[in-house]
Amino acid sequence: MVPAVELNVSSRSQGDHELVIATGEIDLYTAPRLQSELAAVIASAAPSSRVVIDMSGVEFCDSTGMNVLLSCLRQARERGGELELAAPRPAVRKILSVTGLDAVFTVADFPAN
Template identity: 35%
Template sequence: MDEQSDSTERFTVTISLHEDYIVARVAGELDYQTSELLHRQVKDAWEATHPLGLVMDLSGVTFCDSMGIGVLVLLLKQSREQHSNLALSNIPPLLERILTITGLRTAFQVEASVEEAVQTVQAPPQPDPPKTTNADG
């Protein structure tokens, strides 16, 4: 078995569609080989339902590389474009550390449990913070 098929066989995305939100449970290695699969499955579910929010349950993630982080950022951007909320839940310590080191931890709404994340995504979407300019002209 080659490395690519081995990685994708150990990776799963389970999508649960609800009335006004989606829960995507991710398990395995979120990396350059699997990030496109995650993006495609979430995007397909989003387009089929047009939910108010998306909860990403990351409790099963065992590894994450830069492509995995990139797909999370892409999903965040797309959620904002669609005026939808995105919340991450059950972040493993390794992923929490990566998000913190890269400065991305504050960009995401992070909750301890799926239930808390569901409450977060059902709230009205938060607008992007206003851009500040230097008034010292």
């Protein structure tokens, strides 16, 4: 039996921004959890808030996960805010680069704190 891959998502206010910490794998099965958490953070944050997703614990992200991130980026920008990705691992960074999304998102090399 193959163990189920988990995605853990938590969030908190961190100074001038909202911090969302994702760990695990983002795929077809786990993306809805990320979508609902991010949508809730964006909706409850003040307009024009900065939402930073700490990706340092994300081992894998497929196209479903990228679509969730894009959708949430659009939601944040509609409210005058921004969605940023912090410390993506090489595998996730490669997907961002191959798809050209590294030019769409603000990507920081260091973990958010």
